[in-house]
Amino acid sequence: MTHLARTPKQIGAIVKRLRKLQQLTQTDLASKTHLRQATISALESGEVGTQIKTLTDILAALNLEIVIQKRSEASAYEYMLDV
Numbered sequence: 001m002t003h004l005a006r007t008p009k010q011i012g013a014i015v016k017r018l019r020k021l022q023q024l025t026q027t028d029l030a031s032k033t034h035l036r037q038a039t040i041s042a043l044e045s046g047e048v049g050t051q052i053k054t055l056t057d058i059l060a061a062l063n064l065e066i067v068i069q070k071r072s073e074a075s076a077y078e079y080m081l082d083v
Helices: 008-021 026-033 037-044 052-061 076-080
Strands: none
Touching (some): 008 037, 026 037, 026 052, 037 052
């Protein structure tokens, strides 16, 4: 299944949803990635400033990957609302 994310908040929500589907706690995921639980929490909350390596480590631990493609049309208003 493909999940569309355009903002840090959307990425965090997707990571959280898929982590829970794998029945992992934030602490479990932190252990798998050698990160702190607070780092997982910050990413899932959509806090800005997450390093790309941190994101890719978390995605790898969840058996996920990033796909880059041309952006589909979205209104500027939708983007500003972080929908």
